[in-house]
Amino acid sequence: MTQDKPLNGRVALVAGATRGAGRAIAVQLGAAGATVFVTGRTTRERTSEVGRTTETIEETAELVTAAGGVGIAVPTDHLVPDEVKALIERIDRTHGRLDILVNDLWGGEHLVVFGKKMWETELGHGLRMLELGVKSHIITSSCALPLLVRHPGGLVVEITDGTSESNKGFRENFYYDLTKNAPIRMAFALGEDLKSEGCTAVSVTPGWLRSEQMLDHFGVQEENWRDAIAEQPDFAISESPVFVGRAVAALAADPERHRWNGQSLSSGQLAGEYGFTDADGSRPDAWAYIRDVVNGGADRTAEEYR
Known part of the structure; x- marks a missing residue:
């Protein structure tokens, strides 16, 4: 390992790496020298229920390799145990180890209707959210952890939306609340195991993520994302996926990472610890802004939290 490639020789699996946080995490792990298996359901030949054709796991793998790592795309439905077992067997057969597991599986945004009560939400939609964001994580960890624990120092990262502190409040939809709190508790329980x-397990959340879907929602691109602030002033605290990608890469490269075991962490918190920035050189702390300004009514600007 070298200082600029601290993850040389390490093998990572980013489950749910088609776009957004998962893609950025895979790329940043690659930039640190890792071999990264990237999985998801959207390929150049097949589209998942999310319905987006503009991002694929093959493209993510190519970005990982271009960043300096080795990207390997493996189409996988993580709700099908046999597919996940085959994936882990392939990693074992070709590399004999798994050092980093990132559970970024989700893809349920199209099912969420905020403001609807539990009994007003279509049951099938609610249960599908739990499958996509909870059951898929459980299946993946169950299949992957026997390989990960073969070598001391392994890291499991549960990606979610919110921290244990921020999620003490209601997340505006019964099923979404359950889905996004579950990975926090899973990281705690896996940390005990x-x-x-x-080995170490943590949960990590980005702040207000400028994913491809979020940018499309506001009709902007990464280059002009600030144009959306006129419509939604709080979007000023948003962050690019690069930020959470660098957060996970910094965590994975930290030889003392076990001090975080079982904890719920955010990209902004880890930036303060490790000193990295977002792609634009800023260091947004979205959850502190939400706590103080959005929920607390403090008279401060988003720039004070960047």
């Missing part, structure tokens, strides 16, 4: 194996 992994202690004796010399």
Whole structure:
């Protein structure tokens, strides 16, 4: 390992790496020198229920390799245990180890209707959210952890929306609340299981993420994202996917990462710890802004939190 490639020789699996946070995490792990298996349901031949054709796992793998790592795309439905088992067997057969597991599986935005009560939400939609954002994580960890614990120092990262502190409040939809709190608790419980194996589990959340879908929602691109602030002033605290990607890469490269075991972390918090920035050189702390300004009514600007 070298200082500029601290993850040389390490093998990572980013489950749910088609777009958004998962793609950025995969790329930043690659930039740090890792071999990264990237999985998802959208390929150049097939589109998932999300319905987006503009991002694929093959493209993510190419971006990983271009960043300096080795990207390997493996189409996988993480709700099908046999597909996940085959994926892990392939990683074991070709590399004999798994050092980093990132559970970024979701893809349920199209199912969420905020403001609807539990009994007003279509049951099938609610249960599908739990499948996509909870069951898929459980299946993946169950299949992957026997390989990960083979070598001490393994890291499991559960990607979610919110921290244990921010999510004490209601997340505006019964099923979404359950889906996004579950990975926080999973990281805590896995941290307990992994202690004796010399491995670490954490949950990590971005702030207000400028994913491809979010940019499309506001009709902007990354180059002119600030144009959306006129419509939604709080969008000023948003962050690019690069920020959470750098957060996970910094965590993975930290030889003392076990001090975070079981904890709920945010991209802004980890930026303060490790000193990285977003792509534009800023260091947004969206959850502090939401706590103080959005929920707390403080008279401060988003720029004070960047």
